[in-house]
Amino acid sequence: MKSLSLHDRIRGGLYGVAVGDALGGTTEFMSRMSVQKKHGYLTEIVGGGVWELEPGEVTDDTMMTLCVADGIVKQPDAPVAAIGEHFLTWYRSNPKDIGNIIRSVLSGYDGNWTEASFVAHMNLGQSAGNGALMRCLPVALAYAELNDVERLSRQQAKMTHYDERCAATxxxxxxIAHRMLEEGAELRAAIADEIKGTEYVELLQPGAQPNCGPTGFVVDTMRWVLHLLLTSNSFEEVVQRAANEGGDSDTIGAIAGGLAGVYYGFSGIPQRYAEQILIKDRLDSLSEQLYALRVGKL
Structure with missing residues (x-):
């Protein structure tokens, strides 16, 4: 793997989320067989799907990722309040796609994120969805210190997802992203180091497959993300495989695409994908700001 600049990796991470989301949005909620019947093997960003997306349009996965990034840029020392402001502004824009847990939290928020997430957890009977995981990458992109990455990854998760599994994931x-950004670690090595001693470790065995469907449960999602990253050899392969699996394909594609984008860099994302993303100007602007913040020039 050639040496990549920090800027290329940060930009790749943001674009990776958006591309995985836009490609997978076409096949969300479909079965693998249904995807195959309708699309053969989907390789292009064509839109459509349950949300009737325009080609290159993204869903809540990317939009909430941008909310986290915007909040960090606005108030890097203590970003939770600023992230929350961006969440609420996005929610009030009446987005096409918003998960049940996040909708419950944002509709019930009354000044206290911990309380809102707990109430939603109790009302819904669970809060272990993948909606915090899908948006968390800007934390790793913005902060060079591991304690900041760990602390703020958890804080942004707890804003909407009370279940501890979400914060831990x-x-x-x-x-994993931090190892690649700070140490230049190879993707598979970074994953292997982080999943030792966890329930995901069996995915390191040759021929291992996730023992679950590609669902929105955070543990199932993480299993599929890790599997795709461990067994693919390019950014393109990661996001295409996520899209063609169906299920929660936009979110799994976004999450896997984010780490793949960090590893392969923006230069490793096919230009036809990057150029098609409708919000690419926002991605470019935030990439610059996150890079400037990380290197102390914001």
Whole structure:
């Protein structure tokens, strides 16, 4: 793997989320067989799907990722309040796609994120969805210190997802990103180091497959993300495989695409994908700001 600049990796991470989201949005909620019947093997960003997306349009996965990034840029020393402001502004824009847990939290928020997430957890009977994991990557992109990455990964998760598994998974995911950004670690090695001693370790065995469907449960999602990253050889392969699996394909594609984008860099993302993303100007602007913040020039 050639040496990549920090800027290329940060930009790749943001674009990776958006591309995985836009490609997978076409096949969300479909079965693998249904995807195959309708699309053969989907390789292009064509839009459509349950949300009737425009080609290159993204869903809540990317938009909430941008909310986290915007909040960090606005108030890097203590970003939770600023992130929350961006969440609420996005929610009030009446987005096409918003998960049940996040909708419950944002509709019930009354000045206290911990209380809102707990109430939603109790009302819904669970809060272990993947909606915190899908948006957490900007924390790893913005902060060079591991304690900041770990602390803020958890804090942004707890804003909407009370279940501890969500905070723990966000922390693990961003530690993988941190290893690549700070140490130049190879993707598979970074994953292997972080999943030792966890329930995901069996995915390191040759031929291992996730023992679950590609669902929105955070543990199932993480299993599929890790499997795709461990067994693919390019950014393109990661996001295409996520899209063609169906299920929660936009979110799994976004999460896997984010780490793949950090590893392969923006230069490793096919230009036809990057150029098609409708919000690419926002991605470019935030990439610059996150890079400036990380290197102390914001």
């Amino acid at each position: 966000c922390e693990m995911y961003n530690r």
